[in-house]
Amino acid sequence: GDSVTQMEGPVTLSEEAFLTINCTYTATGYPSLFWYVQYPGEGLQLLLKATKADDKGSNKGFEATYRKETTSFHLEKGSVQVSDSAVYFCALKVNRDDKIIFGKGTRLHILP
Amino acid sequence: NAGVTQTPKFQVLKTGQSMTLQCAQDMNHEYMSWYRQDPGMGLRLIHYSVGAGITDQGEVPNGYNVSRSTTEDFPLRLLSAAPSQTSVYFCASSKGTAIYNEQFFGPGTRLTVL
Numbered sequence: 190g191d192s193v194t195q196m197e198g199p200v201t202l203s204e205e206a207f208l209t210i211n212c213t214y215t216a217t218g219y220p221s222l223f224w225y226v227q228y229p230g231e232g233l234q235l236l237l238k239a240t241k242a243d244d245k246g247s248n249k250g251f252e253a254t255y256r257k258e259t260t261s262f263h264l265e266k267g268s269v270q271v272s273d274s275a276v277y278f279c280a281l282k283v284n285r286d287d288k289i290i291f292g293k294g295t296r297l298h299i300l301p
Numbered sequence: 302n303a304g305v306t307q308t309p310k311f312q313v314l315k316t317g318q319s320m321t322l323q324c325a326q327d328m329n330h331e332y333m334s335w336y337r338q339d340p341g342m343g344l345r346l347i348h349y350s351v352g353a354g355i356t357d358q359g360e361v362p363n364g365y366n367v368s369r370s371t372t373e374d375f376p377l378r379l380l381s382a383a384p385s386q387t388s389v390y391f392c393a394s395s396k397g398t399a400i401y402n403e404q405f406f407g408p409g410t411r412l413t414v415l
């Protein structure tokens with residue numbers, strides 16, 4: 190079945206470091222791909238999305254490129270801040286009436 | 302817009318008690334859903350609704366009931382609470398079921414069952 194696999198955390202980085210959180214997927218069709226972020230004590234919110242191959246989603250300095258050939262949607266940021274500390278979820282949706290499938294989440298800690 | 306609101310924020314129940322978690326959205330979204338979030342398990346879908354009067358089961362529906370009498374509201378009922386239902390519950394909504402539609406999440410309800 191359709192699934193999302195993302196790197197396990199926690200990931201701990203120093204401020205201004207480069208961030209990569211890996212995400213790969215398995216899907217029978219052509220999914221839309223999403224990254225959601227959950228700040229402490231809050232619900233999830235959409236960070237960025239891409240709806241077709243080679244699309245790049247970007248927001249708040251984060252980027253992810255939809256790579257069909259490697260079935261990946263890795264999240265990157267060039268210089269992280271303490272305020273980026275959160276849990277990040279990769280997700281996909283394949284068909285119109287299907288549910289969104291979430292990865293298990295990656296906790297990110299940024300040290301000052 | 303208030304977005305997606307959930308009440309209560311925190312709740313403690315004893316085993317066997319029943320309660321309703323409230324969820325409302327003011328964005329006129331067709332699609333609403335309930336998830337539970339447990340450590341190491343990510344988000345698991347409990348029930349969802351594609352419109353008023355229509356509900357369906359998700360991945361982990363046992364022990365929960367839902368109804369959708371209006372577009373705005375989607376309450377989740379725990380019939381007889383069990384310690385295994387200790388979790389954080391999130392309600393979400395989206396404009397429709399198209400594959401590019403994002404979901405909007407409420408702030409969550411943290412439930413403890415003793």
